[in-house]
Amino acid sequence: MSSTSIGCLVAGEWRTDGPHVERLGPWTRDVVSTARQAGDDDVRAALDYARGGARAVARMSPAARAAVLDRAATAVAGQRESLARLLALELGKPLKDGRGEIDRVADTFAVSAAEARHIGGEVLPVAGWARGVGNTALTHRAPVGVALAITPFNAPANLLAHKLAASFAAGNSTLVKPPPQAPAVSAALVALLLECGLPPEAVQVLHGDGALGATLCAAPEVGVISFTGSAATGAAVARAAGAKRLVLELGGNAATIVCADADVAAAARVCAATGYSNSGQSCISVQRVYVQRARFDEFVDAFTAEVEKLTVGDPLGEGTDVGSMVDDEAAERVVSWVRAAGAGGARITTGGRREGATVLPTVVAAPPADATLVREEVFGAAVAVLPYDDFDDVIAVCNDSRYGLQAGLFTHDVRRIVTAWRELEVGGLVVNGSSNFRLDHVPFGGVKDSGFGRESPRWMIDDYTVVKTLLLRGMSLFGDQESV
Template sequence: MEPVPFFVAGRPVHGPEPLTVHHPYDGREVGRTSSAGADQVEAAVAAAASVADRAAALPAHVRTGALDHVSRRLAERAEETARLITAESGKPIRWSRVEVARAVSVFRWAAEEARRWSGEAQRLDTDPAGEGRLALVRRVPRGPVLGITPFNFPLNLVAHKVAPALAVGAPIVVKPAPATPLTALLLGELLAEVTEPDGPGTGLPAGMFSILPLPNDRAAGLVADPRLPVVSFTGSGPVGAAIRRSAPQRHVTLELGGNAAALVCADWASDADLNQAAERIATFGNYQAGQSCIAVQRVYVHEWLLDGFLPRLLAAVRALRTGDPADEATDVGPLIDEAAARRVESWVDEAVAAGATIEVGGRRDGATYPPTVLTGVPSTSRVSAEEVFGPVLVVAPVADDAAGFAAINDSAYGLQAGVFTHSLQTAFAAHRGLRVGGVIVGDVPSYRADQMPYGGVRGSGVGREGLRSAMEDYTEPRVLVLSGIEL
């Protein structure tokens, strides 16, 4: 296979160290690229810094035109992109197609938000001293952005870094996950189509984007570089915490995952209700082999409903097909590698040793771990208290809504929670009382609309994704006061 180039200041280049990408399901080679050398990293950062002022001044039609182009071209190459996502991440093809569709929407939404990105006018004559004065508050880029992305959404989470940066006129340097760089590089091809090759014109400046495959242990230099004043990281909690400590003078946004919970309330009691909850929880506890920050992990059920709910959940989990992610019928593919599957296996084994019962699943096969349901799990077990990032559901009874809310809050994390209820009062009580970034009523915590604010509290991070929210994170307000005017 010919190595795929990466991008330094919008130009395709090759690095000194080969990087081979293997399929998580069967280990075969799916593509090659290379890791960026130190001089290429320096060139990317220097280019981003040098073009920052020009990027911030780009007319809206240039930024929106580039974003619209990428959205359109992604849609044209949707099937090719989906198959690449499946090949390098092991994600079932049906979910890879969903990811591509979401990324198409992300770039379209970014273009629409960029068209509305106009600032706010405030009249200041609310006090006598402000007569004849008007303030215009606009947001301006903080400077170039460093975007560090994980393996589980190799396209859409890159899109959530790149699209808002382009929308506000901020250069961006992307470091994709070492296990899944190829999808980010395909996106780089589309960005290069709207980048000026030889100087000023009508496209994006050449230094507007770089995509640098790098081993994780070489990311520290990028994080420490003051020429990248914004660091946007999606990944594990310990790494995010280390980034925050190492960049105290920078604007850092962190999306660090969680152990998302769903609560089935007493009024969700009909056969149709219980079937729906069971099917949604089964699907979204396992849909990326559990490798999603908002995959269902903990399930709390009103105790008198448990006997009716649990058999339905087990049946829905057993119906999920595990296998080759390229197969159209596969629901659950492998984890990213065998080491990840072994870790999940060890956590389940620990819980069983502490008294838990495996109701279904629990037998690893290489990098594949089957959809697994546990009951009787101590709340302190890692499979419940930490982020398992695998296809494991922990089911427990609760006495009432208050006990369910307390169980959800008994966590170091706080990303999203799902509450199955028909009661508006319960919905608002959940929104008021749950210490999470988002409450999804009538569905699993795994629901996310890409334009809405998305992020968490406590160990789940700081800042918000979602197009406008990220645009605000990448910028800061600047006030213009006009004097001597009649309002």
């Protein structure tokens, strides 16, 4: 099959001459794309161009930025099939998941356009204090200048959309470092934005490894960094960045709680559908399901039956639910963790093996609480199901994790809902749904080693802008009489 050759976008030009790295499709086992790697000259040229470009983008009105993003929201729907196909080829993501991701890209562009129109400021109540009488103070949100977006492989299109669209909506110039596993779909999305009127000063694309990322993070021209990836890499980003604004989304090992009053059959269907989409390669994918002991066996049986209904196969197949993971190494890691849990006494009710980079959807019942499959982020097609007795105790067990991104809860008891919302150490709680649910216009992010900051255009624009204050001495919008 033919592969797609991808260049670096530097100073308004796609640079294709130079060293390239091949991407082997995890399902096809063929070269599906080749990405031209950025060198030192590219980095220097990109940083110089971004500094000047930031001034040009900042001069665009919010209405003009919004119009570009609205056009892109429409245009991306027209390229839904081709972009979903790229996701399938580069990542092994089933077409149905890829189409869903591209639909979310369209939503993200549209929401970012709306948020661009809402950027404003405040008139401050300075006359409420004696020293402020006779003066006026106003604020507005100004672009940071140059933003750096480092995107992950598991949702390369939508997370690029979040980072780049919000940054442009805020009036910044953005440097994009795509994941090495998905250069073609990343470049295609940037090209679409340019065709829709995104000025060349607003975006540049540099392909490379972790060393390139570290260089860009340390660059003094960069004012804000948005990174999605592992906790270890996030810590490296923070060290390289120094005193810069950071938005870090660093993964998790999401828990979902199923209470005795829940509809167990419905909970099993939802957890099966959301535990193995994208082969479980999502930071909020269902990883740990805690079921009240009285319903535990019932849930395990129902869940296993639902998981066994999933169709595993060619990601380009219309009926495929589960394709391949990102590579063989990732698949072997998941299977090895499952084997270790089994050796510790867990019951593997289905799956537990791989075929190349494809992990057959796996259910692990009652693993040891200290199993790696429970403690660390599995990021793969395996779900652990564990019993619990007391609701307060299961809250404590869920919190006994270095991660805290998002959780799910199945119950009809409003007291449990309020307790979980108050006590769970997570950034978000989904009630009568699993941990794996997200709306792109709702704030999303975590606590502890799951990072900080919130991804969603409105909240990201806060991170991509700075508050500038104007003080008008001797001019007051308020009364200036100092005493009665």
